[in-house]
Amino acid sequence: MPQPPTTPTDPHSHTGHDHASHGHATGGSPGGHGHSHGHGPAAPVSKHLRKVIAAVLIPFAAAVFVGMAVLWPGGAPAHERTGVGFDRQTQQGTVVALAKVDCKSVNASQVPPTGDTSTPEGREAQAAQTGECKKATVEVASGPDKGRAFFEIVQPGAPRQLEKGQEVVVAYAPDAPRDLQYSVVDVNRKLPLALLAGIFALAVVVVGRMRGVFALVALVVSFAILTLFILPAILQGSNPLLVAVIGASAIMLIALYMCHGLTARTSVAVLGTLVSLLLIGLLGSLFIDWAFLSGNTDDNTGLIHGLYPHIDMSGLLLAGVIIGSLGVLDDVTVTQTSAVWELHQADPAMGPRGLYRAAIRIGRDHIASVVNTLVLAYAGAALPLLLLFSIANSSMGSVANSELVAEEIVRTLVGSIGLVASVPVTTALAALVVSADRTGPSAAATVPQPARGGRGRRRKR
Numbered sequence: 001m002p003q004p005p006t007t008p009t010d011p012h013s014h015t016g017h018d019h020a021s022h023g024h025a026t027g028g029s030p031g032g033h034g035h036s037h038g039h040g041p042a043a044p045v046s047k048h049l050r051k052v053i054a055a056v057l058i059p060f061a062a063a064v065f066v067g068m069a070v071l072w073p074g075g076a077p078a079h080e081r082t083g084v085g086f087d088r089q090t091q092q093g094t095v096v097a098l099a100k101v102d103c104k105s106v107n108a109s110q111v112p113p114t115g116d117t118s119t120p121e122g123r124e125a126q127a128a129q130t131g132e133c134k135k136a137t138v139e140v141a142s143g144p145d146k147g148r149a150f151f152e153i154v155q156p157g158a159p160r161q162l163e164k165g166q167e168v169v170v171a172y173a174p175d176a177p178r179d180l181q182y183s184v185v186d187v188n189r190k191l192p193l194a195l196l197a198g199i200f201a202l203a204v205v206v207v208g209r210m211r212g213v214f215a216l217v218a219l220v221v222s223f224a225i226l227t228l229f230i231l232p233a234i235l236q237g238s239n240p241l242l243v244a245v246i247g248a249s250a251i252m253l254i255a256l257y258m259c260h261g262l263t264a265r266t267s268v269a270v271l272g273t274l275v276s277l278l279l280i281g282l283l284g285s286l287f288i289d290w291a292f293l294s295g296n297t298d299d300n301t302g303l304i305h306g307l308y309p310h311i312d313m314s315g316l317l318l319a320g321v322i323i324g325s326l327g328v329l330d331d332v333t334v335t336q337t338s339a340v341w342e343l344h345q346a347d348p349a350m351g352p353r354g355l356y357r358a359a360i361r362i363g364r365d366h367i368a369s370v371v372n373t374l375v376l377a378y379a380g381a382a383l384p385l386l387l388l389f390s391i392a393n394s395s396m397g398s399v400a401n402s403e404l405v406a407e408e409i410v411r412t413l414v415g416s417i418g419l420v421a422s423v424p425v426t427t428a429l430a431a432l433v434v435s436a437d438r439t440g441p442s443a444a445a446t447v448p449q450p451a452r453g454g455r456g457r458r459r460k461r
Contacts, residue, residue: 049436053267060274061253067246073232092188093170095162096149097137106133106153136162138184140170150182160187211259218255225251226323234319237310241281244319248277248326256330265337268433272333272426277322280418284321287410288314297404317407325415328370332419333426336363340430355431363423371416378412 134154140146150170154162162168167188173181204212230247234240252273260266288295295313296305305313339359343350350358379386382405389399399405 064249071233071238073236089172090169091143092141093138093168094141095136095166096139098164099135101133101135103133152184214258218258221254222251240315240319244322248323265341268430269333269337273329275425276329276418276422280325284318284414321411332422336426337430344434352431352435359427378408382408
């Protein structure tokens with residue numbers, strides 16, 4: 001018997017527009033349709049399963065935010081500045097004048113060059129005595145000494161050259177003689193960086209629309225957690241590993257749910273990411289201890305250890321591994337859950353084993369590209385260091401054995417193992433969750449049936 005003409009306005013009809021073969025082929029009884037397609041593509045699971053997922057994730061989320069409240073640092077601890085490296089007072093400045101001068105006249109107190117120009121020191125010494133230097137007049141543009149001018153000598157071989165009107169960053173040393181209290185330490189790059197950030201945000205919003213807006217909001221929240229919780233808590237003396245796990249979990253929960261919604265699909269991605277993070281933490285802890293990696297390998301980490309000797313530097317290294325792996329993990333787990341959900345939508349008759357086999361083939365391609373991306377990203381960051389080893393004609397064994405490179409190797413391989421493991425783990429979880437409804441009475445409702453012609457309610461636009 002024909003259905004009333006109001007059937008096309010059924011609230012569930014819009015969820016099956018691309019699945020005409022099974023979206024409404026469930027028999028003539030409206031009750032037979034149930035809710036097998038009543039939820040959007042993001043959550044085709046039963047209410048019972050959503051309760052099970054919530055029973056796992058809600059206590060976890062509560063534990064994360066309770067942990068944040070307990071470990072909340074309330075700001076970085078104060079200390080007396082050393083004036084070394086980044087730990088110095090800085091102000092803004094502007095180059096107001098630039099004049100050419102004889103290097104010998106402004107470097108009269110330097111030791112004369114020995115004549116040996118085969119070394120960088122010899123070449124610099126010779127240039128300082130015989131070349132043409134620049135004398136920059138720099139005006140302090142911020143702070144209590146705003147408007148005060150000082151001179152900066154720029155040698156011809158210096159990597160940083162100054163230009164008139166250029167904005168610079170100047171360091172202030174209050175204990176130095178008045179004429180030597182200020183010096184140029186860097187150029188001001190705020191404008192190009194801000195412009196680049198604006199272009200990035202615009203591109204994300206134009207392409208991603210509202211989802212892009214939520215992604216940007218999640219990015220701001222992630223940086224807020226990093227700067228307001230993770231970094232100050234570590235400086236306050238909290239265990240870096242514990243802080244990193246809690247902070248990374250909070251970032252994961254907020255970013256994933258904000259970008260992808262409160263759905264079963266997102267919850268499965270969260271569970272897969274959590275399992276992978278735990279694996280990365282365990283492997284990282286094991287191999288950092290086994291390889292005797294101290295985490296104190298350069299001037300910056302040495303300065304941190306000098307200012308805050310109570311910080312566990314190897315724990316800080318492990319925290320960096322966990323946080324660094326989180327962003328790529330999110331991408332992998334979300335992609336895999338989306339693949340499983342779409343495969344289920346395309347063929348609702350496919351069981352969990354079939355879903356897993358089909359989705360894992362997609363995951364293998366993802367693994368190959370992501371691992372290669374991660375390795376190349378770390379290699380690109382360490383490229384100057386690798387060049388130094390190449391210049392020194394060091395063997396690959398000695399290069400890999402040095403602590404500075406060994407840290408990057410452990411960081412890369414541990415993160416890559418976690419990424420590889422996230423694919424089968426997340427795929428298996430998603431396949432079990434998305435196909436769980438098939439075990440109940442509504443299983444028949446998801447099996448495609450041949451459409452019968454002549455029934456207006458089965459026709460699509």
